[in-house]
Amino acid sequence: MSRGQLLLEIRGLDVTFDGFRAIQALDLDVLEGELRFLIGPNGAGKTTLIDAITGLVKPVAGTVNFATRNLLQRRDFEIVRLGVGRTFQKANVFEELTVIENLDLAACFRRSLPTLFRRRKDVLPEVLEALDTVGLASYGNRPAGVLSHGQKQWLEIGMLLVQDPMLLLLDEPVAGMSKAERTKTGELLQLIAETRTLMVIEHDMDFVRRFASRVTVLHEGRILCEGGVADVQSNPMVQEVYLGRAHDRRAHEDAAVGGA
Amino acid sequence: MTALAVPKLGTLTPWKRRGIFLAIGLVLVVVAPAMLSGFRLALLGKYLCFAIIAIGIDLAWGYGGMLTIGHGLFFGMGGYCMGMLLKLQEAGPGKLPDFMVWSGVEKLPALWKPFGSPVFALSAAILVPMAVAAALGALIFRRRVRGAYLAILSQALAAAFAILLIGQQGVTGGTNGLTNVTTFMGYDLNDPVNQRSVYLLIAVCLGIMYLLARQIVESRYGRVLMAVRDREDRVRFLGYNPTTVKVIAFAISAGMAGLAGALFVPVVGIISPALVGIVPSIEMVIWVALGGRGTLVGAVLGALVVNYAKTTLSEAYPAGWLYLQGLLFVVVMAFAPKGVAGIAKVLKERFGGRKVPPQPVSHQPAEAAEPAT
Ligand SMILES: Nc1ncnc2c1ncn2[C@@H]1O[C@H](COP(=O)(O)OP(=O)(O)OP(=O)(O)O)[C@@H](O)[C@H]1O
Numbered sequence: 191m192s193r194g195q196l197l198l199e200i201r202g203l204d205v206t207f208d209g210f211r212a213i214q215a216l217d218l219d220v221l222e223g224e225l226r227f228l229i230g231p232n233g234a235g236k237t238t239l240i241d242a243i244t245g246l247v248k249p250v251a252g253t254v255n256f257a258t259r260n261l262l263q264r265r266d267f268e269i270v271r272l273g274v275g276r277t278f279q280k281a282n283v284f285e286e287l288t289v290i291e292n293l294d295l296a297a298c299f300r301r302s303l304p305t306l307f308r309r310r311k312d313v314l315p316e317v318l319e320a321l322d323t324v325g326l327a328s329y330g331n332r333p334a335g336v337l338s339h340g341q342k343q344w345l346e347i348g349m350l351l352v353q354d355p356m357l358l359l360l361d362e363p364v365a366g367m368s369k370a371e372r373t374k375t376g377e378l379l380q381l382i383a384e385t386r387t388l389m390v391i392e393h394d395m396d397f398v399r400r401f402a403s404r405v406t407v408l409h410e411g412r413i414l415c416e417g418g419v420a421d422v423q424s425n426p427m428v429q430e431v432y433l434g435r436a437h438d439r440r441a442h443e444d445a446a447v448g449g450a
Numbered sequence: 451m452t453a454l455a456v457p458k459l460g461t462l463t464p465w466k467r468r469g470i471f472l473a474i475g476l477v478l479v480v481v482a483p484a485m486l487s488g489f490r491l492a493l494l495g496k497y498l499c500f501a502i503i504a505i506g507i508d509l510a511w512g513y514g515g516m517l518t519i520g521h522g523l524f525f526g527m528g529g530y531c532m533g534m535l536l537k538l539q540e541a542g543p544g545k546l547p548d549f550m551v552w553s554g555v556e557k558l559p560a561l562w563k564p565f566g567s568p569v570f571a572l573s574a575a576i577l578v579p580m581a582v583a584a585a586l587g588a589l590i591f592r593r594r595v596r597g598a599y600l601a602i603l604s605q606a607l608a609a610a611f612a613i614l615l616i617g618q619q620g621v622t623g624g625t626n627g628l629t630n631v632t633t634f635m636g637y638d639l640n641d642p643v644n645q646r647s648v649y650l651l652i653a654v655c656l657g658i659m660y661l662l663a664r665q666i667v668e669s670r671y672g673r674v675l676m677a678v679r680d681r682e683d684r685v686r687f688l689g690y691n692p693t694t695v696k697v698i699a700f701a702i703s704a705g706m707a708g709l710a711g712a713l714f715v716p717v718v719g720i721i722s723p724a725l726v727g728i729v730p731s732i733e734m735v736i737w738v739a740l741g742g743r744g745t746l747v748g749a750v751l752g753a754l755v756v757n758y759a760k761t762t763l764s765e766a767y768p769a770g771w772l773y774l775q776g777l778l779f780v781v782v783m784a785f786a787p788k789g790v791a792g793i794a795k796v797l798k799e800r801f802g803g804r805k806v807p808p809q810p811v812s813h814q815p816a817e818a819a820e821p822a823t
């Protein structure tokens with residue numbers, strides 16, 4: 191498949207929780223090679239959208255086509271095997287295992303059964319490569335529990351990379367990171383986007399401005415607008431949504447459309 | 451806190467570990483047969499069979515988080531497969547086993563026919579439990595209902611199996627089961643030399659099962675199994691099907707119980723419904739709980755010590771044992787959920803052995819630039 195081709199095609203997606211419509215008749219296209227950002231206020235349905243794509247919640251209507259396969263018929267682990275990887279809002283690594291063991295765990299599902307029943311003697315090449323890519327090479331034999339918050343998020347991304355997915359869905363990977371860590375993460379995402387497709391949920395507009403190629407704004411389960419960073423920021427509806435909320439949600443001032 | 455990392459035997463190097471394994475092996479294979487009377491050796495052989503069950507249960511429960519209260523079922527299947535073979539061998543070609551003659555059966559039941567073949571009977575003793583366990587596991591683990599479901603269903607199956615056995619007097623020997631097994635593969639089991647050979651066979655099987663289990667829990671699959679135990683939902687998003695992962699361990703576990711059942715018959719000379727129902731199934735779990743689930747050595751020791759205590763104490767106070775066992779179980783589960791092996795580990799970490807040098811921890815504090823959302 192070549193860059194610029196349609197990779198993920200969502201049509202008429204509806205997700206409800208006890209009658210509450212978290213995603214409403216949503217259409218979304220993601221092209222091969224994109225570094226797409228998904229923004230929107232709290233409760234907009236961003237995480238729910240990723241949950242629906244990856245089989246964690248079952249939509250009531252709609253289609254999700256990934257490289258022409260309908261994902262909605264499939265179970266969560268099958269979707270991973272097809273090449274859709276995700277991270278969670280909270281870092282979710284195995285803290286008692288070392289960094290290498292975490293990566294190895296993520297790398298092995300594509301391997302044959304005999305490999306699985308052998309002891310791990312050496313480090314798989316894809317594990318070494320991921321270790322390098324996410325900048326944790328010197329932490330390979332440390333338990334993941336001693337990593338800093340930011341490093342754990344990088345390990346999560348590394349665990350995705352060894353799964354060799356075509357599409358990576360990242361749920362707020364830089365939340366809680368320091369400025370320097372954010373920059374590093376942004377560069378990492380751009381590097382990954384050279385060979386894969388990413389959709390990243392993010393609140394921090396500063397970060398979005400620096401690294402996004404295309405932005406989708408979600409609000410109350412619908413797409414409010416979509417386009418380049420500048421277009422989105424100057425869109426009056428987007429400003430309304432964010433500024434309107436900023437009054438009653440001071441905690442999120444810096445997450446709102448930064449300074450727009 | 452989860453303990454996903456493979457429990458290490460303290461700070462033992464692989465060579466020390468091999469040494470200990472060999473030393474225990476020597477005691478069981480050379481010293482015990484030389485020192486113990488035939489009666490005591492047979493008892494020890496029985497305990498070793500139980501230790502094989504314990505290893506299997508530990509694999510399923512300790513490492514896979516699947517609490518099964520129905521391993522009596524798998525043990526019984528293995529036992530009856532072997533029992534049928536031995537009763538047929540004893541009766542001789544074309545003849546009926548003694549209990550069938552007594553209960554007026556005139557033709558060998560169809561179920562029994564293939565069990566005249568040692569290869570068939572021995573394979574069935576292991577493969578039938580594995581197949582039943584795999585089917586049960588595939589049914590249960592697919593749903594995301596956890597824990598209690600398997601415990602209850604496996605227990606019900608063990609009970610149903612015991613009832614079925616009792617009901618089929620002519621085929622299974624009913625309440626008495628298959629008794630008076632006096633030969634094994636044509637050898638007279640009253641001969642001390644043959645008794646010793648059977649004991650040695652059991653000891654070797656235990657050793658092999660231990661090594662097999664060790665290999666499994668230390669393999670990549672073992673890691674995945676423990677990961678499923680601790681964080682099933684996370685493992686799904688690593689691309690593993692938790693159902694498959696669990697079914698494999700559960701089936702292996704059942705196969706071990708089947709093997710133990712098959713070995714039990716020649717050493718004890720009987721297999722009966724009383725040995726396969728709910729009560730024995732619960733006892734099997736208690737061995738592992740007391741010894742320490744999640745450590746293979748703990749499971750083996752649990753089976754040996756509890757059964758030794760049971761024999762000794764119930765000789766002296768027949769009624770007391772049941773209460774004592776229950777009390778022990780409650781105390782251990784309440785105060786030392788990892789069993790005796792867990793206590794030993796804690797003591798060792800606190801008081802003895804080499805201290806593990808503290809890991810240089812690099813804490814770049816995560817300056818929270820914004821509240822977590
Ligand atoms: N399992 C669930 N049951 C009921 N309601 C849910 C569930 N998951 C999400 N919701 C609701 O759906 C809406 C969308 O939630 P979602 O987590 O997708 O928002 P989000 O855009 O990711 O927000 P945030 O920025 O806070 O992470 C919210 O109103 C939320 O309360």
Ligand SMILES: [Mg+2]
Pocket residue numbers: 236237238279361
């Ligand atoms: Mg969210």
